[in-house]
Amino acid sequence: MRVFNKWLFRGLAVGFACTTALPYSAFAAPGANKGTALSATSNVAEITCSSETEAEVDLLNTLTTTGSVDSAVVYISIDSGEPVEAGTISPRDFVHTGRIKTAEQLATNTLTNGDHTIQACFVQSGAQGRTSKTTCSDAVTFTVDCATAG
Numbered sequence: 001m002r003v004f005n006k007w008l009f010r011g012l013a014v015g016f017a018c019t020t021a022l023p024y025s026a027f028a029a030p031g032a033n034k035g036t037a038l039s040a041t042s043n044v045a046e047i048t049c050s051s052e053t054e055a056e057v058d059l060l061n062t063l064t065t066t067g068s069v070d071s072a073v074v075y076i077s078i079d080s081g082e083p084v085e086a087g088t089i090s091p092r093d094f095v096h097t098g099r100i101k102t103a104e105q106l107a108t109n110t111l112t113n114g115d116h117t118i119q120a121c122f123v124q125s126g127a128q129g130r131t132s133k134t135t136c137s138d139a140v141t142f143t144v145d146c147a148t149a150g
Helices: none
Strands: 003-006 038-049 054-065 072-078 084-091 095-097 102-113 116-124 135-137 140-144
Touching: 038 116, 038 135, 038 140, 054 072, 054 116, 054 140, 072 102, 084 102, 102 116
Parallel strands: none
Antiparallel strands: 003 102, 038 054, 054 102, 072 084, 072 116, 095 102, 116 135, 116 140
16 A cells, blocks of 8 residues: 655644554543544545556545644545555644644545445544544545456
């Protein structure tokens, strides 16, 4: 799996790199994080056939937070398989619009012809004794069809 971070930087990002978190940790209680929330989306950005039987699939993952712009580890699950670490969003990757901060990450996966489902999850470590926050995108289902006609 090749992973590329898309740099979205305006002005100065505020935040610090933190400790490593485990994937799929439980959400902290809303009061413990003073109303902050994470949300995620994923979309297939591009499918590029590399042969008649497989393609490079670009998955664009977006993390939105109303809280900290701390680093977030990205995990990708393909066809309900075990999640695989697919990179890290750093504090400087976030674009700030008031209290809302958004960062994008592009993960490229080589997949064979057929139907596939991909899901991205993000884990952002807690600060000052708070529990780590985790969010996952809805699963994205799509078809790779690189077979040539006739």
